[in-house]
């Protein structure tokens with residue numbers, strides 16, 4: 175349930191509500207809005223609990239949260255959540271674009287791509303160092319050496335980095351390098367992993383499982399939130415249907431549905447949702463038109479030579495064109511592109 179405080183409620187009154195929740199064996203979560211403060215309470219939803227709070231000084235109302243996901247719901251947090259990733263803010267009125275190769279393959283590949291996507295208008299660099307591949311015989315990623323290269327690319331461009339984590343034991347090492355921990359589609363319901371990233375304070379990009387419902391995605395987000403990490407972004411990356419013309423089917427409906435049900439930022443991945451570079455620009459435009467807060471796009475300098483997902487990767491020139499188109503759509507719906515990160519001046523030697 176959500177305990178809504180009066181606009182004028184004092185810190186002491188808010189503190190008394192937190193203490194009462196704890197005394198009742200519940201977990202209070204502070205939600206500081208621009209207008210007023212509220213306290214979400216999870217744990218034992220005993221009916222008597224409402225009476226325990228409604229009489230406390232400073233309390234305006236106590237409302238039940240009807241959805242199974244609590245902390246992820248709009249009822250709990252009516253305002254859009256903004257997630258800070260390095261110098262970039264995701265959520266709110268500005269659109270962000272994350273871009274880079276499916277996998278980090280070499281120093282020259284990641285540095286060249288990082289500079290190219292920055293030049294084209296990207297706000298963050300993606301690249302997998304630990305790769306979840308369908309076949310055990312496919313390239314599995316460069317591992318920690320790939321993380322080192324991503325960090326070098328960030329130093330050169332100022333772009334924060336997004337990279338995948340596949341197991342709880344790797345959360346700590348990947349957090350040392352990454353600005354955003356990506357949870358891949360195949361791991362959306364890996365509860366041990368959700369728990370581990372929930373305990374870290376790193377921003378998380380949680381991808382929808384290829385056969386997960388929207389509510390299951392929100393319940394997966396709830397795991398991360400309930401373990402204390404509020405910095406969660408959701409990613410629609412296409413779902414598996416009977417259609418074979420594309421790798422997955424972009425669930426464009428998921429964008430307005432998610433925006434309606436949750437306060438968390440929504441990012442679209444048209445690369446995986448279509449699986450063909452020819453369709454990426456079109457779905458990128460449609461996603462922003464539908465209300466997505468950002469995009470994650472696979473870009474490779476020579477897609478034909480890519481070690482993974484070359485067929486769905488844009489060349490830098492096309493990517494630059496896509497960013498221009500997306501900016502035009504953003505403007506048409508009263509939004510704008512976020513400013514790009516600026517590179518801190520390097521000390522002269």
Ligand code: PEP
Nearest residue numbers: 276358359360381411446
């Ligand atoms: C990826 O981002 O390269 C990836 C493996 O994505 P997904 O988990 O959505 O398949």
Ligand code: MN
Nearest residue numbers: 276472482483
């Ligand atoms: Mn990929």
